[in-house]
Amino acid sequence: MSGAYRTVAEPATAEFVVQGSQFIGHVRPVGSVSAADEFIDAVRVEYADATHNVPAYRVRADADGDFLREYASDEGEPSGSAGKPALNVLTQRDLENCAVVVTRYYGGTNLGIGGLVRAYSRAVKEAVERAGIVEERPHEQVSITVEYDDSGTVRSILESEGCEFDADYAATVTFDVRVPVAEGDALRDRIRSATSGRADLG
Incomplete structure (x- = not known):
């Protein structure tokens, strides 16, 4: 269900x-x-x-x-x-x-x-x-924190996936993302791969 x-x-x-x-x-x-x-x-x-x-x-x-x-x-x-x-x-x-x-x-x-x-x-x-x-579809919130160098990569992935998100640019960049539950794990994997594991996922 x-x-x-x-x-x-x-x-x-x-x-x-x-x-x-x-x-x-x-x-x-x-x-x-x-x-x-x-x-x-x-x-x-x-x-x-x-x-x-x-x-x-x-x-x-x-x-x-x-x-x-x-x-x-x-x-x-x-x-x-x-x-x-x-x-x-x-x-x-x-x-x-x-x-x-x-x-x-x-x-x-x-x-x-x-x-x-x-x-x-x-x-x-x-x-x-x-x-x-x-x-x-059931959704979940995913938090992604990265250094500025990786922020453009993460943003382009989120935009290409059609995800709803808010970005907070402070000492680091944090994206609060709303993603369908069924697609959450795949998105995390893609972010980890694209940032060589540098992204902090919550």
């Missing part, structure tokens, strides 16, 4: 009304379980007057992406009518590192289990469609 994964491109919301009840689907990309929890808490605070704020997420729980954490809660709605349908949309679309909260303001008419399942699913689907789906 350490390769590419699908997630939402950006935060988005979608809202509609079903028999008087207002539903607002909130979705955003997240990089960790703690980020997902923070997003859920922020929505709960912002919509504290809502009848329900139903959360769900699927997050890669470690750097290698070998463990996928899934979470959903019905938040007071009938069992299986809210959290699971919201999570199911993420599962069916194969989305990871993605958190959703569906806010509901009760409108006075009971929708029944089937109606709730449809409404919570729709809120997530519409929010995801607004956010758009992108393919991401």
Whole structure:
């Protein structure tokens, strides 16, 4: 699971009304379980007057992406009518590192289990469609410190590889590089070879 994964491109919301009840689907990309929890808490605070704020997420729980954490809660709605349908949309679309909260303001008419399942699913689907789906690859940060004589060589390698990086020119030159996890070792090897082992890699 350490390769590419699908997630939402950006935060988005979608809202509609079903028999008087207002539903607002909130979705955003997240990089960790703690980020997902923070997003859920922020929505709960912002919509504290809502009848329900139903959360769900699927997050890669470690750097290698070998463990996928899934979470959903019905938040007071009938069992299986809210959290699971919201999570199911993420599962069916194969989305990871993605958190959703569906806010509901009760409108006075009971929708029944089937109606709730449809409404919570729709809120997530519409929010995801607004956010758009992108393919991401897990990245890592690599620090490369070299003397000035080697800095041009390192910079040209990073540029040719299409890496994102920041360069700090002080007594030595330090490059902070963002590189796909799958390509990190190969990049380190190439830098070591090009600098005859003079580069300090972190």
